[in-house]
């Protein structure tokens with residue numbers, strides 16, 4: 016590895032299969048640092064762009080807040096209960112997992128534990144190794160013809176059900192969210208109450224996440240409803256069973272055996288209920304090995320490493336737990352518009368909001384999609400791009416950290432309301448295949464979220480805050496700015512002058528910029544949009560100013576090679592015939 020590299024850095028503090036890590040090594044700096052203490056991890060995390068973990072690393076709020084560069088936490092496995100997903104979302108950090116890479120291994124481990132428990136394999140093996148020959152002590156039970164009851168008929172639960180059917184077991188399940196058709200196709204009888212499930216089973220296995228409704232789900236009362244001599248399994252999460260109650264039921268002999276892979280605290284503290292459960296002679300236990308097979312580890316590692324690469328390259332992840340799902344083909348179509356909408360937001364803030372005292376006086380917007388773009392339903396990336404664009408010029412930290420993960424939260428906290436509208440009326444987007452228009456609603460209407468495309472109604476045209484743009488391939492074009500038609504690329508530093516369209520204006524502006532040593536790269540002019548010219552002249556009837564003055568207003572956009580000091584824009588605005596001058600950087 017070179018001593019210094021500009022590659023994004025990935026921290027891997029747990030053992031992950033090299034198959035996935037190898038995919039990242041050519042474009043990312045991958046640092047495998049096992050056995051870091053929590054404090055050491057906290058010290059080094061600010062350097063990293065991505066963090067890859069299994070279930071041991073506690074990715075808590077303190078760690079996430081310290082991780083200033085972090086863009087993604089990847090969990091090489093299913094459960095994300097060791098990651099503070101809520102905090103990650105707030106900070107705009109994507110959390111991805113591998114939802115199916117280890118299902119089969121977890122299901123096979125469940126079956127392995129069930130058979131080991133039914134035939135006393137661990138205890139009889141230990142006894143034999145101890146030099147004993149205790150055949151009558153270790154008489155087991157067959158599973159064929161017995162009832163296996165499953166709580167949680169998701170990916171692992173369903174795979175366990177299918178394997179158990181192959182062993183000749185009767186299988187029933189409780190899962191309020193399971194599909195009846197899927198259950199029927201696996202010959203699993205869905206039951207509607209926990210009591211019905213508990214009273215019917217010989218073996219009980221749980222395959223739910225640890226959530227409010229499953230925490231402590233099987234405690235003393237539930238165990239006592241089970242038949243005497245039944246057996247239980249937990250290869251899901253510690254905490255779904257009450258460990259004290261399970262230990263008591265084993266000790267009383269009501270429960271004949273417990274097979275447990277996961278514990279409330281891992282590794283369990285000495286003398287804790289989990290530690291005493293582990294020590295019980297009729298407990299078959301493993302140290303969270305459900306996903307620990309070569310195959311599962313390859314699968315999950317490749318899965319999350321590919322996602323980390325994609326995210327750090329700016330694509331959307333396939334299985335993020337805190338990002339809305341967007342089809343890849345839709346995302347591809349949206350990408351140039353994501354750049355465009357961010358520019359619209361940034362141009363809005365620089366041109367309108369920051370020039371009116373540095374605050375966002377108007378915070379309710381219509382974002383109108385017209386043409387082909389209107390047929391894309393999932394426009395979350397555009398919404399996020401708008402919030403990012405609006406905030407970037409006024410808050411470097413907040414603006415830069417806004418993304419599809421936290422845009423809604425940031426908008427809510429900032430009091431920004433956006434009504435996205437999909438307009439399929441072809442006449443409204445003229446010659447462009449797609450058009451995006453950002454309209455700020457006047458403060459008096461800011462509480463309304465009802466669609467409103469009539470921007471020329473009660474708002475005086477002078478004050479209209481409206482920007483439109485389009486994309487042709489990767490090229491972005493602003494087609495309207497306020498009451499002017501426009502045609503310029505939103506790129507680099509631009510000087511925007513509103514002026515009366517009379518000879519000599521270009522010369523005046525050019526000489527003031529030349530005096531400051533500022534080069535002009537390009538220049539375009541835009542007239543008042545016809546609708547506005549007519550509307551404005553009608554509005555101004557009866558006012559002392561002659562109509563033709565308004566009809567000749569125009570917009571001058573100059574691409575310049577550096578930022579303009581404020582005294583220059585002030586000087587420009589003092590020139591006769593120049594109405595206003597602002598510089599923006601896009």
Ligand SMILES: NC(=O)c1ccc[n+]([C@@H]2O[C@H](COP(=O)([O-])OP(=O)(O)OC[C@H]3O[C@@H](n4cnc5c(N)ncnc54)[C@H](O)[C@@H]3O)[C@@H](O)[C@H]2O)c1
Nearest residue numbers: 094121167168169170171190192222223224228251305306
């Ligand atoms: N021991 C291991 O190494 C290991 C390996 C893989 C998965 N797991 C764990 O196994 C569990 C299941 O994983 P999965 O991939 O099948 O998840 P999944 O999301 O596919 O399935 C979970 C199922 O639980 C159901 N459920 C949720 N709340 C319920 C409730 N109150 N009552 C009944 N059913 C409920 C859901 O409807 C869903 O069908 C997770 O906790 C996961 O972390 C452990």
Ligand SMILES: O=C(O)[C@H](O)COP(=O)(O)O
Nearest residue numbers: 069070091092093094306
């Ligand atoms: O949720 C999971 O995927 C399993 O619990 C596996 O956890 P592990 O990656 O720490 O083995």
